[in-house]
Amino acid sequence: MTSHHQQPANHSRQESPGLPHLSQDGYIRLAYQTFRQLEMTCLYSGMDDDRPVTSGLGASATSITGFTEWASHGIPAITIGWDWKLAGTDGKPCLFQTGIPGRNLMFIDQHGQDLGIEQTTAILIDWLKTFDWQTETMSNLSC
Amino acid sequence: MNIISGTADSLQGIYREQAAYRQKVFIENLGWDLHAPDGLEKDQFDRPDTYYVVARDEEGAVCGCARMLPTTHPYLLSEVFPQLMNGAIPPSSPEIWELSRFAAVDLNSADPSPLRQMSSEVAISLLQAAIDFAAQHGVKRLITVSPLGVERLLRNAGFRSHRAGPPMRINGHLIFASWIEIEEK
Numbered sequence: 586m587t588s589h590h591q592q593p594a595n596h597s598r599q600e601s602p603g604l605p606h607l608s609q610d611g612y613i614r615l616a617y618q619t620f621r622q623l624e625m626t627c628l629y630s631g632m633d634d635d636r637p638v639t640s641g642l643g644a645s646a647t648s649i650t651g652f653t654e655w656a657s658h659g660i661p662a663i664t665i666g667w668d669w670k671l672a673g674t675d676g677k678p679c680l681f682q683t684g685i686p687g688r689n690l691m692f693i694d695q696h697g698q699d700l701g702i703e704q705t706t707a708i709l710i711d712w713l714k715t716f717d718w719q720t721e722t723m724s725n726l727s728c
Numbered sequence: 729m730n731i732i733s734g735t736a737d738s739l740q741g742i743y744r745e746q747a748a749y750r751q752k753v754f755i756e757n758l759g760w761d762l763h764a765p766d767g768l769e770k771d772q773f774d775r776p777d778t779y780y781v782v783a784r785d786e787e788g789a790v791c792g793c794a795r796m797l798p799t800t801h802p803y804l805l806s807e808v809f810p811q812l813m814n815g816a817i818p819p820s821s822p823e824i825w826e827l828s829r830f831a832a833v834d835l836n837s838a839d840p841s842p843l844r845q846m847s848s849e850v851a852i853s854l855l856q857a858a859i860d861f862a863a864q865h866g867v868k869r870l871i872t873v874s875p876l877g878v879e880r881l882l883r884n885a886g887f888r889s890h891r892a893g894p895p896m897r898i899n900g901h902l903i904f905a906s907w908i909e910i911e912e913k
Contacts, residue, residue: 607816611892611907628894629902652876654902656894660815664894668880685883689814689891702888 607661612691614699615663617708620690623663627718629654630725650683653722664689665709669722680719682710729791729850731857733781736774742790744768746782749790753831758875761899773797773804773828781858783832783850792832792854796862796870799824805873805905812873812905814893823868827858827908830874852885859887863910870908875901882906 605613605623632651649671657663667686671678686709692700700708736743747768754760754769762769773795783792797803799819803826806818832851862870871892872878882889888909895904 607814611814611816611890629897631902654876654895662814662894664814664891666876666879666895684880687879687883687891689893691890 605657605659605661605663608691611689613661613663613689614691614693614697616695617692617712620663620692621712623657625655625657625663625665627653627721627725628656630722632726651680651722651726653718653725655718667713669719680722682713686710686713729783729785729853731781731783731792731854733779733857733861735776735779737776739780739782742782742784743780745790746780746793747774749793749835750829750831752835753833754829757833758901760901771804773802773807775801777801779825779861781854781861783854783857785834785836789836791834792850793829794827794831794854794858795829796858797826797828798822799826799871804828805871809873809898809903809905812893812896812903816892819869819871823866825862825865825867825870827862827870827872828874830855830858830872830878851881855881855885855887859908859910868910870910872906872908873903874906876904879904879906882908 605615608614630651630653632649650668651671652666652668654664654666656665665686665688667682668684669680670683672681673679685706688705688709690705690709692705692708694700732739732742739746747770750769751764751767755762755764763771775797777798779796781794781796782790785791799806800822803818805812805826805828806820810818832848832854834848834850859870876895879889879891881887888911889906892905892907895902
């Protein structure tokens with residue numbers, strides 16, 4: 586499995602694209618290809634205890650949402666967390682990522698330049714479609 | 729809504745009201761293991777040089793608070809939660825302040841959930857006021873220690889922030905440290 590991240594653009598830092606390294610601003614800067622080689626583990630998952638309740642007469646009040654937290658091994662660790670909602674697909678319950686993932690990761694290009702917050706976020710959201718985080722998250726919920 | 733900022737000395741009675749508000753929110757509502765002698769939640773970081781940003785509703789009741797500490801002196805993250813820094817040394821700089829005890833809960837609301845109210849307009853206004861107050865003092869970045877739910881506020885409201893490290897479960901609560909960049913205006 587893999588991971589990613591983001592932050593302010595215009596940060597140019599020449600850092601070795603090897604193991605995670607913590608920048609002074611708190612970001613771990615990595616190329617996406619390097620990130621993909623790292624193993625990410627599910628740390629915590631949970632359901633929101635503050636999930637919104639639909640109001641109104643006769644309205645259904647079933648909106649199950651939650652969060653899941655993943656991190657790489659060792660220190661410094663890459664941390665990524667995102668929200669999910671439970672919805673049915675073809676009669677089967679499934680988790681869908683929602684919102685903007687939280688992270689300490691900033692992707693860099695081949696020149697070591699930050700890709701910026703928006704692009705890093707977009708890559709991260711795409712990355713979430715590349716592996717089955719849902720099974721692990723649901724398993725985590727039942728622990 | 730009215731937002732006021734200052735030290736305990738300058739805020740006088742409002743300081744006590746925010747301490748009582750903290751007791752209700754963090755101890756009674758969120759169940760944090762904190763001290764509240766005489767019904768006032770405070771710790772060793774509530775010092776004469778500590779700044780507070782306090783929101784009050786139309787009736788004058790406190791509906792939000794934030795505590796701000798320079799990182800050049802001991803602060804919550806450096807003394808109690810350095811493990812949240814992902815191996816980095818907690819910052820010490822006149823340009824970095826710590827934001828802690830952030831809450832925006834209307835205790836008179838029918839909605840009992842403090843975390844849900846973190847996305848309220850009060851929460852956003854309070855955080856923006858805290859950022860503006862820090863900026864007026866030459867601060868460039870904030871470092872926070874917060875429940876994980878605060879990250880939703882930061883992300884959804886468009887604040888420029890990122891995690892300092894992974895969240896950790898401490899005393900049953902998921903908390904994390906986050907950087908908030910103060911943009912120049």
